[in-house]
Amino acid sequence: MPNPRTANALAAIGSFLQAQQEAGYADETVRLRGTLLTEFLEHVLNEEKTASLIAEELVEPERADSWLDAADAGETRRRNTLTGPDAAAAYDSQRARIQTYNVFTAYLGLDLTRPPRHPGGATVWSQSRPTSCCAPSPYSGPPGPTPPPPSAPPRWPPSSPPPAP
Template sequence: MAKPNPRTTDALAAIGTFMAAQQEAGYACGTVRLRGTILAEYLEHTLNTEKVASLTASELVQQERADAWFDAADAGETRRRNTLTGPDAAAAHDSQRARIQTYNAFVDYLSLPDLHRPYPASGHGDRLEPEQAYKLLRTLAVRRPTGANAATAIRTAAVAALVAATGRTVPQLHQLNVTDIDMERRPIPVVTVADFDHPLDKHTVEILRRWLDVRAGITQALEGSDPGYLWIPTKPGRERAGVQPPKPGLTRAAVRTLHAAHRSLVLQVIGVPLRPYALLPRR
């Protein structure tokens, strides 16, 4: 029995078969999930705007409807969560690029390549302006979502503060030890990264002191064997194959752990899973 033509099927059903095809093609789960979310936004916006109950896939992707959706998304009208610059802020450059990539992949799936939209030039990503970065750091330092681990939250704020203060990435800051931070340096405290001293502002020093206090509480259980890593796990890991994990403080927190904690906390606090990269100053 011949498969139904996806162009003539209901748009919602076509989106479902498109996502299944993307999975079968080997795309990452995160990519497939994101594309499904974007296409659901497109369909919902179009149905609500035109006040119709359904559309076929080929009707959905017509240029006029796509134009209306992109314009609405660019103006922030399809946003479901707030942002650092308010609910009415324009869409981030890379979010619009993701919409275009998804739309083009969908029209390819429908065998309608003539509807392709040109890709915008690559931007800086979701890079924050200095004022936005400062506001985010202040928010991370004082707000802890319900159910979030307090130690992980302040560690995340400290990592983010050092990214912003030094212009270094998380992998570059990963190897820091406690002794690399000199809070008593006069006239300005510094952190030494790759033999270079970075001055620390008062706010960053405050966050780092809080993390060091929390860290000291965690490493007390090591009974004098603290190796001095700046970033340590905030709780024991899972038992693997019957082997107990090392106590927090005996190993460094992994780069992926620091990244994941940052994305998770920022998502809970402001509704956008910004990477630490967003805090790096523009060159």
């Protein structure tokens, strides 16, 4: 395949997913990334009323922000949710979109990393951005106290009836 940056966006997504499979990523991860990148492409093509884009055009930051904003507002949803069709996107869904975008742009050889967002679309900029896709959750706090060890290991199933009181 020619340079994926200058390839048709759909072809570049296909070669990216093939590279992910060859790198040993879990099938579920590859499938999710394919779904999210296709959602991104469909959003941009529909918004701009165009038939195709090259990959480098697709991943322009303004287009990524438009897609993330639309997803955050529930506009890219394919199924209903318990809170209704207009519910905001879940934090983990947005995080998966951003991670997928970042990994795809890195595959294209572009430095267009998007920062994580808090629920409601607020961008989180920090002095030291994590370089890994597996950054700690913003909801994790300091570890709580360690519970004391049990005095005796539990017996299950009990081999004898409990002692009478």
